[in-house]
Amino acid sequence: MSVVDALDHTLNGTAFSAFGQHVIWSDIVGNLAGLAALALGWRRSVATWPVQLLSGAILVAAYASAQLGGGVGKQLLVITVAVWGWRQWHRGRQDSGDGQIAVRFATWPERAALATGAAVGTLAVGGLFTAFPSLSWNPWPDAYIFVGTLVAMVAQARGLVEFWFAWLLVDVVGVPLAFDSGLPFSGLVYLVYLGLVLWGMRAWWLQSRRFTPTALTTPAPDGATA
Numbered sequence: 700m701s702v703v704d705a706l707d708h709t710l711n712g713t714a715f716s717a718f719g720q721h722v723i724w725s726d727i728v729g730n731l732a733g734l735a736a737l738a739l740g741w742r743r744s745v746a747t748w749p750v751q752l753l754s755g756a757i758l759v760a761a762y763a764s765a766q767l768g769g770g771v772g773k774q775l776l777v778i779t780v781a782v783w784g785w786r787q788w789h790r791g792r793q794d795s796g797d798g799q800i801a802v803r804f805a806t807w808p809e810r811a812a813l814a815t816g817a818a819v820g821t822l823a824v825g826g827l828f829t830a831f832p833s834l835s836w837n838p839w840p841d842a843y844i845f846v847g848t849l850v851a852m853v854a855q856a857r858g859l860v861e862f863w864f865a866w867l868l869v870d871v872v873g874v875p876l877a878f879d880s881g882l883p884f885s886g887l888v889y890l891v892y893l894g895l896v897l898w899g900m901r902a903w904w905l906q907s908r909r910f911t912p913t914a915l916t917t918p919a920p921d922g923a924t925a
Contacts, residue, residue: 748785
């Protein structure tokens with residue numbers, strides 16, 4: 700057995716069984732890393748991005764084992780956007796060096812662009828998954844989560860409070876889909892995500908009052924830089 704095969708066997712091996720479903724290691728470790736990344740995002744720490752990248756890499760194995768092509772694609776997208784977001788936050792963190800970044804509410808044009816991108820993207824990806832059933836056995840919910848995750852991460856990378864609202868909408872579909880797809884640990888983690896999202900939304904909402912709408916491109920009142 701090669702190193703790659705051994706790693707795949709370990710990641711997709713059963714950690715334990717509950718309620719008639721097998722919980723695999725990649726599902727557990729990947730989602731715990733995802734929770735850590737979300738918590739770091741709430742703290743506005745640049746470390747959220749490398750942890751998110753690690754989570755995405757591990758969850759690729761979990762979704763592949765469940766034959767969820769959309770989930771695999773979503774995690775590959777997470778990895779790509781995490782690299783970009785890492786660079787954005789590294790450039791935009793505050794002068795204090797605490798690894799945090801100014802946050803703000805999106806402008807109406809930005810909100811319109813995010814909403815339009817989400818709608819068009821979901822239609823396009825859903826159509827792709829429908830045309831090629833091998834990519835996903837549940838095309839439209841899978842497409843919704845795929846695109847919703849992209850929208851959320853783009854908003855997060857730009858320091859927009861709307862990032863939390865986007866994650867909330869993803870969770871509404873993600874919880875039942877994960878349980879129905881044989882990934883119960885992912886479903887439970889999505890429920891924990893919901894609590895963190897509400898907590899993080901409040902924190903960013905309050906924090907946004909400290910910065911101007913152009914906080915990511917001009918110095919903030921307390922000296923933070925874009």
